[in-house]
Amino acid sequence: MVIVSVAMLILFCMIYLIPGDPAAVALGPRATDAMREGLRIKMGLDKPVWVQFWNFFFAAWQGDLGRDVLSDRLVATVVMEQLPYTLALIFGGISWSVALGIPLGCWAAVERGTMADRIVGVLSVAVIAVPSFVVAIYALLIFAVALRWLPAIGAGEPGDIGDQLVHLILPSLAVGLGWVGYIARMVRASMLEVLESQHIRTARAFGLPERMITYRYALTIAILPTVTLLGVGIGQMLSSAVFAEIVFARPGVGKLVYDAILTRNYPLVTGAVLVTTILFVLLNLLADLIVGALDPRVRSRL
Amino acid sequence: MTVLSIKDLNVTFSTEGGRLHALKDVSFDVPERRIVGVVGESGCGKSTLINAILGLLADNGRVDAGSITFEGEDLTRLGPARMQELRGQRISTVFQDPMGALNPVLSVGRQMRNIQYRSGRSRSEKDARSEAMLRQVRIPDAQAALARYPHEFSGGMRQRVAIAMALMMRPALLIADEPTTALDATLEVATIELLRELQQDIACSVLFISHHLGVIAELCDDVVVMYAGEVVERGTTRQVFHTPRHPYARRLLECDPARQSGRTRHLPTIPGEIPDLRQRPPGCVFATRCDQRVDACDKVPPDVAVETGHVARCVLAEAR
Ligand SMILES: Nc1ncnc2c1ncn2[C@@H]1O[C@H](COP(=O)(O)OP(=O)(O)O)[C@@H](O)[C@H]1O
Numbered sequence: 001m002v003i004v005s006v007a008m009l010i011l012f013c014m015i016y017l018i019p020g021d022p023a024a025v026a027l028g029p030r031a032t033d034a035m036r037e038g039l040r041i042k043m044g045l046d047k048p049v050w051v052q053f054w055n056f057f058f059a060a061w062q063g064d065l066g067r068d069v070l071s072d073r074l075v076a077t078v079v080m081e082q083l084p085y086t087l088a089l090i091f092g093g094i095s096w097s098v099a100l101g102i103p104l105g106c107w108a109a110v111e112r113g114t115m116a117d118r119i120v121g122v123l124s125v126a127v128i129a130v131p132s133f134v135v136a137i138y139a140l141l142i143f144a145v146a147l148r149w150l151p152a153i154g155a156g157e158p159g160d161i162g163d164q165l166v167h168l169i170l171p172s173l174a175v176g177l178g179w180v181g182y183i184a185r186m187v188r189a190s191m192l193e194v195l196e197s198q199h200i201r202t203a204r205a206f207g208l209p210e211r212m213i214t215y216r217y218a219l220t221i222a223i224l225p226t227v228t229l230l231g232v233g234i235g236q237m238l239s240s241a242v243f244a245e246i247v248f249a250r251p252g253v254g255k256l257v258y259d260a261i262l263t264r265n266y267p268l269v270t271g272a273v274l275v276t277t278i279l280f281v282l283l284n285l286l287a288d289l290i291v292g293a294l295d296p297r298v299r300s301r302l
Numbered sequence: 303m304t305v306l307s308i309k310d311l312n313v314t315f316s317t318e319g320g321r322l323h324a325l326k327d328v329s330f331d332v333p334e335r336r337i338v339g340v341v342g343e344s345g346c347g348k349s350t351l352i353n354a355i356l357g358l359l360a361d362n363g364r365v366d367a368g369s370i371t372f373e374g375e376d377l378t379r380l381g382p383a384r385m386q387e388l389r390g391q392r393i394s395t396v397f398q399d400p401m402g403a404l405n406p407v408l409s410v411g412r413q414m415r416n417i418q419y420r421s422g423r424s425r426s427e428k429d430a431r432s433e434a435m436l437r438q439v440r441i442p443d444a445q446a447a448l449a450r451y452p453h454e455f456s457g458g459m460r461q462r463v464a465i466a467m468a469l470m471m472r473p474a475l476l477i478a479d480e481p482t483t484a485l486d487a488t489l490e491v492a493t494i495e496l497l498r499e500l501q502q503d504i505a506c507s508v509l510f511i512s513h514h515l516g517v518i519a520e521l522c523d524d525v526v527v528m529y530a531g532e533v534v535e536r537g538t539t540r541q542v543f544h545t546p547r548h549p550y551a552r553r554l555l556e557c558d559p560a561r562q563s564g565r566t567r568h569l570p571t572i573p574g575e576i577p578d579l580r581q582r583p584p585g586c587v588f589a590t591r592c593d594q595r596v597d598a599c600d601k602v603p604p605d606v607a608v609e610t611g612h613v614a615r616c617v618l619a620e621a622r
């Protein structure tokens with residue numbers, strides 16, 4: 001609640017400080033001064049700043065994010081239409097990073113000091129260093145344009161889940177690839193720490209098989225910091241999602257905000273960013289809940 | 303019958319400053335159904351000894367010479383698979399730290415079930431066995447306890463859970479590495495009582511490592527006194543506590559007049575330091591701290607049998 005409110009305040013100030021008149025943009029160059037003034041009054045832009053903020057704030061808490069300046073549709077509706085695409089992209093990115101990062105990190109920890117460990121280490125740093133839009137562009141060029149294995153643009157036929165998933169592969173890879181590196185490093189480090197702990201020594205002294213010790217006794221603990229990291233990392237993924245949506249010409253909240261900024265469609269910008277902030281907070285909460293579900297020590301503190 | 307017989311065991315670690323000779327010519331026996339105590343300052347090689355027996359030495363450590371014979375097999379020559387088979391089944395261990403010794407994210411029942419993974423019993427049979435074991439270590443409401451996690455138990459209870467896990471497969475040898483050091487005095491007494499009771503019930507031998515001379519005197523049949531990776535004196539508890547022959551053992555014991563029942567929970571401190579184990583002195587390892595040293599101490603002292611079963615590694619032991 002507090003986070004969302006503060007975000008709303010910051011957002012409002014930022015939008016207010018951007019030069020340019022939304023009413024002028026909305027009506028186009030051929031509008032008369034009177035028409036612009038009329039729209040400004042309708043949008044509440046003639047009121048003092050704090051009144052504008054209060055109106056925005058109050059309405060937003062009730063779910064009213066205003067109307068899209070261009071199409072005059074409800075902002076909430078427009079954003080909600082795009083939200084599933086972005087959510088799919090984020091979860092796709094998380095799936096890539098978890099599906100590749102955890103096994104790689106675990107493997108590197110078990111094989112520590114070997115060539116395999118070193119290769120994973122170098123790869124991790126490499127994928128972290130490459131910005132996601134570069135990944136997006138190269139993935140597009142290699143797999144979609146040169147090899148033609150996967151579709152290049154769009155989100156797939158509405159209603160056709162298979163087609164949509166195929167269209168999701170490359171953009172979500174662009175969002176998640178850097179995270180493969182983060183997670184691999186994180187899991188490796190915490191695995192090494194956990195493997196040193198006393199209870200692992202006890203498990204060995206009880207003659208448990210090494211596989212059981214690695215996966216059930218150590219990895220279950222070593223992934224906990226990763227879940228927390230992912231929760232915080234959602235913000236970064238949301239920003240990568242903007243690039244991925246633009247490069248792959250996918251619908252989504254990122255693309256929506258980008259287009260809205262270009263056209264100074266402020267209610268849409270504020271609305272979309274606000275929804276994203278709420279999403280960020282909710283996904284963080286989800287990460288905490290997952291940690292609680294995995295760690296009985298945390299669970300009993302909740 | 304001896305369950306465990308250690309002969310001339312030498313263990314070294316490779317370190318940056320050269321090879322560290324952590325155990326030198328260690329020999330002693332653990333007879334059937336007896337409780338053997340091991341005492342010595344920290345750093346004298348007690349944990350190394352346990353790890354060598356369990357086949358769990360750190361990657362940089364190795365057994366250079368000697369043998370560890372357990373139920374007729376030399377553990378130093380067994381492959382990792384056979385070693386793993388013995389651990390938890392024939393040789394089990396209780397560690398010092400009841401906070402950290404159990405897995406924090408698996409329920410107690412799950413951990414106890416996992417220990418029986420080799421038994422071929424069904425899941426419900428395993429759980430019934432776990433429950434019975436918890437009841438035997440007097441965990442209240444044993445059935446509900448199976449579903450609980452280690453952090454939900456108090457320190458003393460957790461140590462009893464750890465003991466239940468260790469004795470689950472009725473091992474021939476239980477190794478207890480300072481099992482009561484982290485507990486307060488009252489809990490210590492209760493835990494010792496419990497260990498003794500279970501040892502009688504299961505009819506196993508125990509290798510009991512402790513700093514607490516009072517507990518050793520009370521619980522153990524035999525005592526091994528270690529100093530800087532060597533067994534400097536060993537014998538029955540009576541022999542070692544009443545007529546200690548090695549100057550180090552004597553110094554340890556004379557600090558505590560009411561020794562058998564003494565409440566000293568830490569070893570008495572003796573002036574001086576353990577020598578650097580990377581450069582062992584050429585002669586007696588205790589020479590730097592010994593107040594009775596003679597010229598002959600510059601040579602490696604022999605293991606002198608002063609009585610049947612009572613051995614001291616000191617040139618003066620014979621003369622007395
Ligand atoms: N993995 C290791 N590498 C190097 N030296 C070690 C290692 N483990 C133990 N040591 C050394 O071996 C000696 C005995 O240690 P330890 O067996 O832990 O003693 P204790 O358990 O009696 O306190 C110490 O000098 C310690 O520094």
Ligand code: SF4
Nearest residue numbers: 586589592599616617
């Ligand atoms: S051999 Fe010599 S130096 Fe060593 S304990 Fe005996 S008297 Fe002391």
Ligand SMILES: [Mg+2]
Nearest residue numbers: 345348349350
């Ligand atoms: Mg120790």
